[in-house]
Amino acid sequence: MSAVHSVSAITTAEQQHRIYKAFDWIIIPIVVLVVIGAFHIHAMLTIGDWDFWIDWKDRRWWVTVTPISLIFFPAALHYLLWENFRLPFGATLACGGLLIGEWANRIANFVGWAYFPLNMVVPGEIIPMALCLDAVLIISRSLTITGVLGGMLWGIIFYPANWALIAPFHVPVEYNGVMMSVADLIGYNYVRTGTPEYIRIIEEGTLRTFGEDVTPVSAFFAGFISVLAYFLWLYIGKWFSKTTWMKRI
Amino acid sequence: MLNFKKSVLMLLAIMVGCIALYAAPAMAHGEKSQAAYLRMRTLLWYDVEVSTTKLKVNEELVMTGKFYWFYDWPSNIAKPEVAFLNIGIPGPVFIRKASYINGVSGTNSTRFDIGETYEFKVILKARRAARVHMHALMNVKEAGPLIGPGRWVEVTGDMADFTNEVTTLTGETIDLEHYGLVNAVKWHIFWGVIAAAWLLYWIFQGPILIPRYKKVKLLGDEADDMITPANRMVGLVMLIGTIVVVTWSYFNAYAQYPVTIPLQSGQITIPALPDAARGVNVEMIDARYRVPGRALEFTIKVTNNTNSPIKLGEFTSANIRWMNPEVSQAEPADSHDPVASNGMSYEGGAVMPGQTKLLKATCTDAAWETYRLAKLIYDPDSRFGGLIFFFDEEGNRSVVAIGGPLLPVFI
Numbered sequence A: 001m002s003a004v005h006s007v008s009a010i011t012t013a014e015q016q017h018r019i020y021k022a023f024d025w026i027i028i029p030i031v032v033l034v035v036i037g038a039f040h041i042h043a044m045l046t047i048g049d050w051d052f053w054i055d056w057k058d059r060r061w062w063v064t065v066t067p068i069s070l071i072f073f074p075a076a077l078h079y080l081l082w083e084n085f086r087l088p089f090g091a092t093l094a095c096g097g098l099l100i101g102e103w104a105n106r107i108a109n110f111v112g113w114a115y116f117p118l119n120m121v122v123p124g125e126i127i128p129m130a131l132c133l134d135a136v137l138i139i140s141r142s143l144t145i146t147g148v149l150g151g152m153l154w155g156i157i158f159y160p161a162n163w164a165l166i167a168p169f170h171v172p173v174e175y176n177g178v179m180m181s182v183a184d185l186i187g188y189n190y191v192r193t194g195t196p197e198y199i200r201i202i203e204e205g206t207l208r209t210f211g212e213d214v215t216p217v218s219a220f221f222a223g224f225i226s227v228l229a230y231f232l233w234l235y236i237g238k239w240f241s242k243t244t245w246m247k248r249i
Numbered sequence B: 001m002l003n004f005k006k007s008v009l010m011l012l013a014i015m016v017g018c019i020a021l022y023a024a025p026a027m028a029h030g031e032k033s034q035a036a037y038l039r040m041r042t043l044l045w046y047d048v049e050v051s052t053t054k055l056k057v058n059e060e061l062v063m064t065g066k067f068y069w070f071y072d073w074p075s076n077i078a079k080p081e082v083a084f085l086n087i088g089i090p091g092p093v094f095i096r097k098a099s100y101i102n103g104v105s106g107t108n109s110t111r112f113d114i115g116e117t118y119e120f121k122v123i124l125k126a127r128r129a130a131r132v133h134m135h136a137l138m139n140v141k142e143a144g145p146l147i148g149p150g151r152w153v154e155v156t157g158d159m160a161d162f163t164n165e166v167t168t169l170t171g172e173t174i175d176l177e178h179y180g181l182v183n184a185v186k187w188h189i190f191w192g193v194i195a196a197a198w199l200l201y202w203i204f205q206g207p208i209l210i211p212r213y214k215k216v217k218l219l220g221d222e223a224d225d226m227i228t229p230a231n232r233m234v235g236l237v238m239l240i241g242t243i244v245v246v247t248w249s250y251f252n253a254y255a256q257y258p259v260t261i262p263l264q265s266g267q268i269t270i271p272a273l274p275d276a277a278r279g280v281n282v283e284m285i286d287a288r289y290r291v292p293g294r295a296l297e298f299t300i301k302v303t304n305n306t307n308s309p310i311k312l313g314e315f316t317s318a319n320i321r322w323m324n325p326e327v328s329q330a331e332p333a334d335s336h337d338p339v340a341s342n343g344m345s346y347e348g349g350a351v352m353p354g355q356t357k358l359l360k361a362t363c364t365d366a367a368w369e370t371y372r373l374a375k376l377i378y379d380p381d382s383r384f385g386g387l388i389f390f391f392d393e394e395g396n397r398s399v400v401a402i403g404g405p406l407l408p409v410f411i
């Protein structure tokens, strides 16, 4: 009788395959949900209004804050998934999950609850930068190279990837004798009781109104800091993904 | 362990309780929640009117009025160096078509002077059916919202009929309700599909977790060999593809929208209105709040430098009005408009041109309690403030700010 206890219930390779597959289907959705929740809270706390409103998406602050703040989860997931599984999709998983959470929030709360027009609250496009970060990882097979090259690319590509979405909102309008962008006008038209105009942290007006040189500087700065942030969060990911508990599997 | 769980539950219960407590005054739009001395000594609104209280979607409503920045501004409240004239409504029930302060467009934030009066006008266009308590509102940077008088307004009709069309400087007429949305959603779908494909490419090689984990530990330093040349080729295609599409979309957007401007910010200063006192000087002699009678009693020394006799017709503070019906009449505009039509009386009669005279006024109403102004005497700074209105025989009005320490009388 005692022999029975030491024999595993899994007897065939096929059975084992089925159980491993079941493990995938249980763990992956849980990880995705946790990432959506945690990453979403992180994004709302650190980027918040910059990503909520079309009239906050400026050439200096939004461009800088978003990539730097958002590289945290992709870096941590890169460490976890690469070091333990050699899986290179941490950034896309994190950013895709974040976007699912953001779209749900914008549609349910901003539009469904508060009736803001959806075009005013479309989330920023963050998939292209995630794809680049993952791609550099699988090509280089090195977290260090991914941090340096991928992190830089991540920061630089954010603004160009979003310009196709926000350019229409930067067309000028004359309104009550003042020149505004369409985005400014939307922000003025659609009354936000709790978010007055002056709360916006955006690039200050300059004499070079039609100039374009602010963006590249901001994008390179964002890339540079993203590289540093990537390594910082790699270490935090390392700390979180200690696998001593898995030794027995 | 059980104790830990219990304490977490307790903490949660306390948090929920606190949120419920704090949410209650928030439901009242802050009309009564701010400390009495703040409401009486910051921004004093008067003459606030709405052009209509019942309208259909796409129809317009005009809100007008005046506000005075109280001369004895509380030292713990930020001064209106940067402020924005706003409207207190739950979400964009209306869109703000235009707003003016002394005739200057209020699209930008503004600097105001303490002790000065300004008039405002806000033109709103109804967007969705709702019955709302709408407030004039001033946001002051670092101080917060200073709420003005409220009116119940009812919008009927269908939001689907609402349009918000403008013509851009490039000659295009657009509806801001939907402008740019299809394009943005299209891009989100495009990148979303690629992201999903990339994730599924890996997940369908599954099971991926346990077998790969075992393999990584088994291979040790050679674990990188688990990535096949085909995998890397997919990555390379994805990298180049992403950069190409982003670059193309960037230049394509520039070709489609060759004229763009950055977000506009900036601040303006608007000159104040001329002095509304029109030559009437008032000095506060004594002010007491009689707790049992719910009455403010104040004695003032009035000097009339106009050339017509004047009488005291109204005291207003914290959006509440005490009327002296013998001189000036007003009725509440709706169920939530605190106007004490009969609330004020005074001794001393008319002040003749050139005369200086003591007047003793009494302002009585339950509003002292219901609007929590009586709490002033328990505030850390129990000085009060308000505006008094004098009228001459032709109906000309002089508006004078008064204020000072307020002493309670308990018996």
Ligand SMILES: [Cu+2]
Binding pocket: B028, B029, B031, B133, B134, B135, B150
């Ligand atoms: Cu209200």
